[in-house]
Amino acid sequence: MSESPNRGQLNLPVIDISPFISWDSPENDDNATNSDTPKESQDGNGAAHPQAHLPKPTTAADLTPAQRTTVAALRAAVRHPGFFYLTGHGVPSALMHRVLSLGQQFYTAADSLPQKRSIARRPCGDRYGDGARGWQDVDAVARNDWHEALDFYAEISGQDQVAAHRAFKAARPDVWPGVDGLLEGRNLYPQRPAAMRDVYPDYVARLCSVGEAVMRALGFALELRDPEFFVGATRDSFWCLRVLGYPPLPPAFRKKEGEDDEKEAVEDDDEEDEEMVGCVRVAGGEEDDSDPEKQQQKEEQWVDADPLPGAYVVNIGDMVEQWTGGWATSTVHKVLHHGDGYRISVPFFYEPAKHVVVRRLPEFGGTEADPEVRYWDHLVSKIDGSFFRKRTTW
Template sequence: MATDFKSIPLIDISPLIAKCGDPLMDKDPGVAEVVRQLDRACREAGFFYVKGHGIPDSLIREVRTVSHKFFGLPYEEKLKIKLTPAAGYRGYQRVGENITKGVPDMHEAIDFYREVKQGMYRDLGRTMEGCNLWPCDPPNMKTLMEEYIDRCTDLSRKIIRGIALALGGSPEEFEGERAGDPFWVLRIIGYPRVPTANGHGTSDNDIGCGAHTDYGILTLVNQDDGITALQVKNSSGEWISAPPVPGTFVCNIGDMLKIWSNGVYDSTLHRVINNSPKYRVCVAFFYEPNFDVGVEPLDFCVKRTGGAKKFERAVYGEHLVTKVTTNFVM
């Protein structure tokens, strides 16, 4: 459960990255310190920044630059990859088409998912069947984003190994049948400037993305420098800003890790309000469980929390499909 935190902690994960392939990584003092910081951040905020992650700044910046180029195209051009159910809910959505708790969000976006072939997950995966829709312009977008997805998948797996240790399990706790074949989502989001209501706070219609939690295990947020828009809700109900820190990702816990941890780690509410005069881009990578895995509290987490399961079993794919099929005005 999130506490009354006032800022988002920053963690240098370079010792964890360096030792992640070592079978004795949990014995390393540097790794142990990263694990301690991860545990505290996940318990107290559910959000944290990471630096020392190993993904080149040049790639992180280029991903945002290419995203700006796409969103700067004429509307008719962007519609060539329009999101539809027939495409497995992949593609472009205009401003206001994404819905959070019944309210249109003031952003446009492109959604990419791990591609699902017919019959891959039997009936469970039918809704998500399809190939990603890549624009012709910018011409390097597909190649660049696929490299970025590979890098983010590898980084997420390493961070999750640290989180597994922080919970009290083995580094491999979320590999194999749980997330050894992870689903992933890449969401490229563009936020036009949305002024506050009469200069006094916000109304529902001012919010770039309404308050929500993420669905899976871990999210990596790559946000434009110089624009503070992401806000995280603490236990007192205050919205705490997560301003961009160059060279870092903002990370947060998803719903499935909340269940696996039996609530030791929470998926914290967050929202986006862009009051900057600039157009803002955010590229969010979601590291998810195996699509068809059943998720329920882990035994050692149940013991850590007093011996009772706080959550019912959930199937990740069912959870995702329920969200996806109610998130859009089609």
């Protein structure tokens, strides 16, 4: 376990995912495991990406000792606190820093505003608009939303994908009226920095492989009858990559002693600023699975999620909470940014395929009569609440 650069003590569990993934590249030879055939990876333009080796144990009896250690730690982390550091993922640190550096250039270069406006998010049908992709500006009215965002999503491309999605929507004409064409566009890249167009797809391809490894380990951690269930549900993941920019707050908006800002958790590229530390809200202690009467909510508290070099901070998210019927919960989290610098964060959301039906699993007491959520509906509802009422004209 590495030391936190800020306080010297980590408050979140550390999960080593390397027993479930290794890479066919020189920089990651030290992560080799009992891997099977490398996973081929291409972006929408057919460009090849580094290949991941993803072991596929069939049953719990097939797990190696290292995999068992990962699975046990993951089960405990998902139950409490629902956040954890992920190490052993094999994504080169140079690539992680490059992604952040390109985001910094996009937001702070001398010609940044024209670049942003050239790919500003627009409503469906307005020029290149699909209601979600592209850049959106700082909301100067809502203090708790003081950031910029450049959003990328999986693309709906190819005749089969387009036809299946149109058939899905045609069968449900009363659902989400007025958003026809939502998320059916292409990802938008600025002219500068030009490298973003090549670097970001490679980064996403790597993270999708990491996501598959985590989903496979999670299937074993939650002791599912079909350990590959989560892998199947997230195959063809409708992922999202957000490049978030947090400018310094004006003096009038700086946090005062005792105030509480609710914002999303991010990964920080400035590890030396004491004020720029994310944190998560968790129960006051572990819950006792062996006695239902002892499974009571304890006093909540905020704990720091200090940056751990080379690690990702992972939140299990809304869909795992739905699948487990609340056994695992999507933890409330925020970020504290009160420094004078411009903060960059690039969170990645590894999501189910767009048409997947999500309901409580039988392992957690679920039945066919339980309420269900179509992932596409969940996604549209979040975009509707976040984007549709903000400025879209320039």
